[in-house]
Amino acid sequence: MAYFVPLLSTFLFFSIYYSQSNALSSNYYAKTCPQAEDIVMKVVKEEAQKDRRVPATLLRMHFHDCFLRGCDASILLSSKGKNTAEKDAPPNGSLHGFYVIDGAKRAVEAICPGVVSCADILAFAARDAVVLSGGPYWNVPKGRKDGRISRASETTLLPKPTFNISQLQQSFRQRGLSLDDLVALLGAHTLGFTHCSSFMNRIYNFNSTHDIDPTLRPSFAASLKGICPLKNRAKNAGISNDPSPTTFDNTHYRLILQKKSLLFSDHSLLTTPKTKSLVYKFATSKAAFHKAFSNSMIKMSSLTGGQEVRKDCRVVN
Known part of the structure; x- marks a missing residue:
């Protein structure tokens, strides 16, 4: 999060990716997968009981996802060939909860195949992480799509702990x-x-x-x-x-x-x-x-920019 880049180039970066935003709504899955949030909460709760570090890493994962290409689950994609993905960049080196999202995705897919995006599952999981830690509940807007691009080089755009x-x-x-x-x-x-x-x-x-x-x-x-x-x-x-x-x-x-x-x-x-x-x-x-x-x-998680609903959060369709 030199993480610091000229204002113009950064503005162009975000105007390109966020212009692809999708309309979100509170009842997006009301007919297609009404159980989605309950399923994700169950998985997050079970994993948090096993490892008390899970809530913090899920919340940080969501933040780092949204601050690059919007909340498009690009942080969940695995590196492939010559491309190093966001998750393998130094700022994300301490994130360890990807298996939680994988588990939640599998559980949702078993009930509603091909319907709920990995980006929405991550947004639900971040909210659930806060609630399970004694924090507030909020109604997560739904309908994000998953992105197809994940580049470690773009993590230099994340805020840095040394920032003024x-x-x-x-x-x-x-x-x-x-x-x-x-x-x-x-x-x-x-x-x-x-x-x-x-x-x-x-x-x-x-x-x-x-x-x-x-x-x-x-x-x-x-x-x-x-x-x-x-x-x-x-x-x-x-x-x-x-x-x-x-x-x-x-x-x-x-x-x-x-x-x-x-x-x-x-x-x-x-x-x-x-x-x-x-x-x-x-x-x-x-x-x-x-x-x-x-x-x-709610405001941050409404930054969107994906194009598909992945079957597997680690790879594009």
Whole structure:
């Protein structure tokens, strides 16, 4: 998420792919597959009970899918021949829940073959992941189509953890998302785990003046150095995003205010009056955060651009 590209080229990229958008509706499968959402929820619930990391990875998977070619399940396609797919790009290296979507797709296909897209199944699964973690429910708009193209090179367009507020705003604006959406959607970081590589720049050699990012609380920075030493660091070393990494609450915003956010991009929300006021609002009201997050997820997940309903989420028809 150099992830940063000129405004014009990025605008052209999205105008091309999102112009193929499909009309979505709340009752798209009412006659053709009314059981679809219940089937997906059952699979996600079963897998989340086996592995508590599943909700966080499904939510992140949906976000990374929508931010490239729209919510077209391109992130689910496997690499083939000389083409390296999105899922095999470095920003997606820690995603591990593809088998959950595969299982949900098989279960849906058994009841309604050739009807429900992988993109819709992923959108349902992301919502279910939030609900199962104690977060809000929202009615997912339906009718997405699956894309046929997936390129690892395009993942450089994803927002990067080192982005400042201007870069974040530009990235979200290019997808039709506002500052309100930006602050609300970054609240997804309340779930899951962050590897050392995403915040090492904040605790070692930050700039020519400071070894540690001065916006980090010193005691917190010291604890991060203990977890992420420069030498002899464990391969998958890192830390939970907050003390309740499997609960979809508003703790993340309180940590930002306490100067204990892991990512520079999250702390950057305090650098403009508008975004700072929203951080305060969500830190003091879980209900306000949940409502805003639901609305922004509906908006983000309505970015579409696919062309077919895949039989297998990993390959085009």
